[in-house]
Structure formats: structure tokens, C-alpha cells
Amino acid sequence: MTSPFPSPTKPSPxxxxxxxxxxxxxxxxxxxxxxxxxxxxxxxxxxxxxEATPRLxxxxxxxxxxxxVIEGGPDTFLATKPxxxxxxxxxxxxERLHGTNPHQRATYVLHRGRLEPxxxxxxMMIPTRFGPMLRTRLLTWPQxxxxxxxxxxxxxxxxxDESLGAFVSRRLGRAAYERLIEPLMSGIYAGDGDRLxxxxxxxxxxxxxxxxxxxxxxxxxxxxxxxxRAPGSRSAFLTPTTGLAEIVEAxxxxxxxxxxxxxxxxxxxxxxxxxxxxxxETPEGLVPAQRVVLATPAYVTAALVADLAPNLxxxxxxxxxxxxxxxxxxxxxxxxxxxxxxxxxVIPRKEGRAALACTWSSTKFPHxxxxxxxxxxxxxxxxxxxxxxxxxxxxxxEVARRExxxxxxxxxxxxxxxxxxxxxxxxxxNLGHLERLARIEQAxxxxxxxxxxxxxxxxxxxxDCIRSGREAVRELGIRS
Numbered sequence: 001m002t003s004p005f006p007s008p009t010k011p012s013p014x015x016x017x018x019x020x021x022x023x024x025x026x027x028x029x030x031x032x033x034x035x036x037x038x039x040x041x042x043x044x045x046x047x048x049x050x051e052a053t054p055r056l057x058x059x060x061x062x063x064x065x066x067x068x069v070i071e072g073g074p075d076t077f078l079a080t081k082p083x084x085x086x087x088x089x090x091x092x093x094x095e096r097l098h099g100t101n102p103h104q105r106a107t108y109v110l111h112r113g114r115l116e117p118x119x120x121x122x123x124m125m126i127p128t129r130f131g132p133m134l135r136t137r138l139l140t141w142p143q144x145x146x147x148x149x150x151x152x153x154x155x156x157x158x159x160x161d162e163s164l165g166a167f168v169s170r171r172l173g174r175a176a177y178e179r180l181i182e183p184l185m186s187g188i189y190a191g192d193g194d195r196l197x198x199x200x201x202x203x204x205x206x207x208x209x210x211x212x213x214x215x216x217x218x219x220x221x222x223x224x225x226x227x228x229r230a231p232g233s234r235s236a237f238l239t240p241t242t243g244l245a246e247i248v249e250a251x252x253x254x255x256x257x258x259x260x261x262x263x264x265x266x267x268x269x270x271x272x273x274x275x276x277x278x279x280x281e282t283p284e285g286l287v288p289a290q291r292v293v294l295a296t297p298a299y300v301t302a303a304l305v306a307d308l309a310p311n312l313x314x315x316x317x318x319x320x321x322x323x324x325x326x327x328x329x330x331x332x333x334x335x336x337x338x339x340x341x342x343x344x345x346v347i348p349r350k351e352g353r354a355a356l357a358c359t360w361s362s363t364k365f366p367h368x369x370x371x372x373x374x375x376x377x378x379x380x381x382x383x384x385x386x387x388x389x390x391x392x393x394x395x396x397x398e399v400a401r402r403e404x405x406x407x408x409x410x411x412x413x414x415x416x417x418x419x420x421x422x423x424x425x426x427x428x429x430n431l432g433h434l435e436r437l438a439r440i441e442q443a444x445x446x447x448x449x450x451x452x453x454x455x456x457x458x459x460x461x462x463x464d465c466i467r468s469g470r471e472a473v474r475e476l477g478i479r480s
Contacts, residue, residue, distance in 0.1 A: 013046070013288075014046075014276060014288045014289070014290065015046050015047065015048045015287065015289040015290070016033075016037075016042065016290050016291065017029075017046070017047045017048075017289065017290070017292075018048050018050070018278070018291070018293070019033070019048070019295060020049075020268045020271075020280070020292065020293070020294050020295060021058070021294065021295035021296040021454065022049055022050070022055075022056040022057070022058065022262070022264065023056075023057065023059060023060070023295060023465070024057065024060055024247070024248065024469070025058075025295040025453040025454045025455070025465040025466070025468050025469035026049060026051070026058075026293070026295035026296075026469060027056060027057075027248065027251045027252070027255070027469070028087065028453075028465070028466040028467075028468075028469030029295055029453055029469035029472050029473050030049045030251075030255055030260055030262075030469075031251055031254060031255065031469075031470070032469065032470040032473040033260075033473045034254070034260055036473060036477060037258075043259065044255075044258040044259045044260050045259040045261060047261065048260070048261040048262075048287065049255070049261070049262050049263065050263045050266055050268045050280070051262070051264050051266070052265070052268070053265065054264060054265045055264070056252055056262070056264060057245060059072075059073035059425060060073055060074065060244045060247070060248050060462075062243030062245035063418060064242055064243065066370070067370030067373075068330055068369055068370070068373070068375055068416060069242055069365075069367065069368045069369075070368075070418050071326075071328075071361075071377070072326060072328075072418065072420030073244075073326070073422065074244060074462055075239060075243075075361065075364075075365075075377070076100070076244075077238060077239070077461060077463055078236065078237060078461055078463060079235065079236055079237060079238045081459075081463035081464065081467075082463070083463040083466045083467040083470070084238075084247075084462050084463040085097070085238065085463075087466050088240070088247065091247070091251065092250075093240055093246060093247065096240045097238045097239065098235075098238065098239060098240070098241060098365065099235020099236075099237065100237050100343065100364050100365065101343075101364055104341050104363050106342030107342055107343050108342060108345035108346075109179065109180070109183060109346055109347075109348065110183075110347045110348065110407060111137070111138050111179065111348070112351075113351075113406075113407075115345055115407065116136065116138050118180075118346075119133050119135075119138070119180075121223075122180075122184075123219040123220075123223045124202075124204065124205075124208075124219060124222060125180070125185070126208075126218070126219035127147065127180075127216060127219070128216065128219045128220050128223045138179045138180065139175055139179060139180075143173060143175040143176065146172070146173035146175070146176070147172045147173055147176050149173070150172055150214045150215050150216045151214055151216060151217065153170075153171065153214065155209045155210055155213050156170075156206075156209065161197050161200075161431060162197075162198055162431075163193065163194050163195060163197065163198065163431060164181075164193040164196045164197070164198045165177055165182070165193035165194035166194070166198075167198040167205060167206070168193075168205075168215075171209065171215045172215065177193070178348055178349070179348055179350070181193070182349055183346035183347060183348040183349075183356070183357070185202075186346070186349065186357070186382050187346055187356065188461075189426065189429070190322050190324050190379075190381055190383065190426045191322065191382065191383045191426070191429075191430075192382070192383040192384050192428075195430045196429055196431075197429050197430060197432070197433050197434065199434055200429035200433040200434050201429050208221075239365065244462070263282075263284075266284060267282065268282055268304060269304075270306075270307060271292060271294070271304045271305050271308050271450075272286070272307070273308060274288045274289070276290055277289055277291060277292070277449050278290075278291075278292045278449065278450065280292070290449060291450075291451075291476045292449065292450050292451070293452075293453055293469070293473060293476070294452050294453070295453040295468075295469055295472075297321065297425075297427070297454065297456060298454075298456035298457075299319070299321065301456075302316035302317040308447075309443060309446065309447055309450075311439075311443045311446075312444060312447070314439075315437075315439040315440050315443070316440060316456075318432075318436055319427050319428070319433070319436060320427070320430060321424035321425065321426060321428065322381060322382060322386065322424070322425070322426040322428060323381050323386055323421075323422065323423045323424055323425065323426075324379070324380065324381035324422045325380045325381055325391070325396050325420060325421045325422060326377055326379055326419075326420045326422075327377070327396055327397055327399070327417070327418070327419050327420075328361070328375060328376070328377045328378075328418045329375075329376045329377075329378070329400060329414040330369065330373055330414055330416035330417070331410060331412060331414055331415060332373060332412070333372050333373060333374050335410065336374055336410060337408070337409040337410065338408060338409065340363045340374055340376070342360060342363060343359065343360060343364045344358050344359040344360040344363075344376075345407070349382070349385075353403065354380060354385070354388070354389055354399045354402075354403070355378050355379060355400065355403040356380065356381070357378075357379040358378050358403060358404065358408075359377045360374070360375075360376055361375040361377050362374045376404060378399070378400035378403055380399055381422075391421065391423075393419045396421065397417060397419055400419075401414075426460070427455055427456040427460065437458070440452070440457075449476060451472035451476050452468075452472065453469040453471075453472040454469075
């Protein structure tokens with residue numbers, strides 16, 4: 001069979017940096033390498049990025065159709081982590097960043113089949129305002145009283161890890177975990193909180209307990225600290241006007257202008273040791289490189305280095321992943337039986353629903369839908385429920401339409417629908433994750449010039465991925 005890849009007409013040159021993976025972490029790594037080339041006076045054409053799929057951006061995919069802005073993956077990023085904002089500023093995108101709608105900020109929790117408001121005053125997921133907690137119907141009076149015990153329970157003194165579920169239940173009670181914390185956490189990690197490591201996912205919670213003696217005291221102290229920020233502080237969540245793809249497009253434009261070689265649709269099959277560093281095995285032949293950044297999922301990275309570094313591949317294979325999907329549904333506003341008066345709602349695992357959340361995208365970001373229309377996005381897939389879900393487009397669409405029918409009473413057909421399936425997309429920072437990272441970092445010490453980036457290690461959000469790609473290049477500049 002004829003190869004779909006062009007045959008090289010001459011031996012591949014030695015690249016100073018080779019990046020594998022064209023998601024946001026890989027693009028950020030290529031961007032940082034191009035800046036380094038400018039600084040050190042060598043040509044960015046000595047940088048190559050390989051992406052196996054036909055498009056760059058990874059999980060960032062934005063469709064702009066008929067006045068709708070539809071995000072297939074993430075739809076925003078956390079502004080309090082500075083790395084995405086910094087990159088946008090460098091790419092001249094800062095003026096295009098928008099916060100969430102400040103006028104309709106409500107978030108709901110599905111509770112016994114009904115939407116109940118999430119209590120105001122949650123700081124880093126911890127209650128800090130007593131009035132809303134006393135009034136909420138999400139918890140019974142005994143369960144609210146159990147939360148108050150956090151003021152009297154002694155902190156855990158040892159350094160050992162525990163699951164997020166065990167930690168929150170120990171401090172605030174199991175009901176508070178199941179009805180408040182778990183649904184919010186699932187929207188971030190799509191994980192099982194009784195398996196997720198608290199030190200790998202929310203280490204600040206343990207730090208609040210150590211420093212202040214309890215979660216609520218610690219969250220109150222953090223709230224006071226944040227309250228001292230200058231008035232007019234921007235939204236905690238930001239996104240460009242026409243979607244997160246603007247960041248990808250700006251990065252790709254920059255890399256093209258600089259002369260970075262982007263090999264899209266060309267997979268890397270294996271990483272080998274080379275006479276001057278490494279060699280990437282591709283369908284186009286062997287590509288030598290002094291430094292290599294692997295910005296691929298952990299299981300892909302494990303396969304790439306299996307022959308080169310078995311001790312590195314082993315802990316990479318141990319990082320579990322969850323398959324997820326998003327389904328976007330657009331409706332005429334007149335077809336909605338209730339107002340979409342907030343950002344949407346989250347669904348606790350206890351509710352037994354196939355979906356885990358529904359964002360009211362056109363309320364959260366009013367520019368996401370044309371006048372007279374509404375855009376909703378249903379999130380599907382979390383750890384422990386994968387076997388119960390249909391992973392074909394028709395099945396996922398039915399799950400989403402059933403969810404909005406049951407909860408919001410929407411029976412009209414959508415005027416537009418999009419399904420995005422993400423197989424093995426969400427790494428799970430389960431108990432033992434930090435030990436796995438220590439083994440990975442120890443194994444990497446044997447391979448100067450090789451670095452890893454992406455969401456599998458020390459943060460799954462967009463800012464974390466950008467940081468990991470840029471730091472990988474910076475570290476290689478120091479180590480090699």
C-alpha cells in the first residue's frame with residue numbers, strides 16, 4: 001500500500017528542538033522554543049513540531065456557525081493561574097478576553113430531580129457565608145450542624161495523602177461532600193473523589209487545614225485576603241471573544257511567521273537515542289533532534305519511549321484516563337420553558353444521571369449565541385460510569401436531550417447540535433499519583449534533553465498545560 005506521507009528528498013536536518021504533540025502544551029513549547037531561538041540567535045526553522053491528527057489545538061476546538069460560538073472541549077480558563085493570561089498578553093489577545101456574565105451568576109445543583117441554587121459564599125469550594133448555608137435545601141439541619149464541627153475537629157498532623165472524598169468527609173461530613181463538593185470537583189476532573197488524591201488535586205485544602213486548624217477558618221482567611229484586591233478585579237474565568245481557538249490560531253500564526261516547521265498529520269512512532277541526542281521515528285524517516293519535548297497523553301508517551309526508557313514508560317502507563325464528551329444544543333429562546341438565569345447546573349453522582357453538568361453557554365457568555373437563541377452544553381462521562389454510557393454520536397445526543405428534557409423541560413428539537421467525543425482524555429490524579437510523578441522525574445534524570453508536558457502531571461487546566469509546555473523548554477535549556 002502506498003504511504004500517505006511524502007518521501008523525504010534529502011536526509012532530515014538535525015533539529016535543536018523537536019516537539020511531539022500539537023495540543024496547547026505542545027504549541028506552548030514550540031512558542032517558547034521560538035522565543036529562545038530569537039534570544040540565542042539561531043533559526044526557529046531548527047524547531048519541528050509533530051502532530052498525528054489533521055489539526056492543531058488538541059482538545060481546544062471551536063466552531064463558529066450561524067452566529068453561535070461552540071466549544072467542543074474547554075470553554076474558558078482560570079484567570080487566577082497567570083500562565084494563560086500571560087500568553088494571551090504576549091500574543092496581543094489580552095483585549096479580546098471576556099469574563100463570565102456578571103449579571104446572572106447563579107449556579108444550580110440537581111438535588112432529588114430539582115434544581116437548587118448553589119449557596120453563595122463558596123471560597124475555593126468551601127462555605128464561608130453562614131446565611132446561605134443555613135437557608136440551602138441541599139442539606140438537612142443535622143448535616144449542616146455536622147459541617148460546623150469543622151471548627152472543633154483537630155487537624156491531621158501527618159503528611160500522608162488521602163482521597164478527596166475522605167478528606168472533605170472528615171472535615172465537613174459526607175453529605176457536604178456528596179451534595180456540594182463532589183459535583184463541583186467532577187466538573188473539573190471527571191473523577192471519582194473517593195479515589196482522587198487530595199494532595200495531587202487540591203493541595204491547598206490540606207494547607208488550609210494545617211495553617212488554620214480547619215477548612216472553614218482557612219477559607220474565611222482566604223476570602224478576607226481576596227477581598228483586599230482592588231475593586232474592579234476581572235472575572236475569575238476568561239475566554240477570547242470568538243472562543244479558545246483564538247489562542248491556538250494566534251500561536252500557529254506566530255510559529256508560521258517564525259519559520260517553525262509544523263508537521264501536521266504526521267505521527268511519531270518511536271523515540272530512539274541518536275548520535276547527537278535523539279531520533280524520532282516517523283513515516284517520513286528518522287528525524288534527529290538534540291532536545292525532545294513529548295506533549296502527548298501519558299499512555300502515548302509511554303509507547304513512544306517504551307524501548308528507549310522502560311523505567312520511564314512503566315509509571316506513565318499507570319496514569320488512568322477517563323473518556324468524556326460534550327454535546328452542544330441550540331434552541332430558539334421561545335422553545336425554553338424556563339429562563340436560563342445563570343451559568344448552569346452540576347449533577348452529583350448520587351443523582352444517578354448519565355450527565356455530570358449542563359452549562360448555559362449563552363448566559364455564561366452572552367456573545368455565544370445570536371439574539372433570540374440559547375446555547376446549552378451537556379457534559380458526559382466520569383470515572384466509574386463509563387461502561388454505562390453509549391459512546392456513539394446518536395447515543396450521546398440522546399443522553400443530552402434526555403437530560404435537558406428531564407431537568408429543564410425542553411422538548412423542542414434543537415436548531416443546531418454538535419457532539420464532541422474525547423476518548424481517554426481526562427487523566428485521573430488518583431491516590432499514588434505523586435509517587436508516580438516522583439518515579440517519572442527520577443527516570444527522566446537518565447535522559448538529558450528529554451522532557452514531558454501536558455495535563456497528565458501537575459495540572460489539567462489550560463493555564464497548567466501552557467505552563468508545562470513552556471517550562472519543559474526552559475528546563476531543557478538549563479539541563480542540556
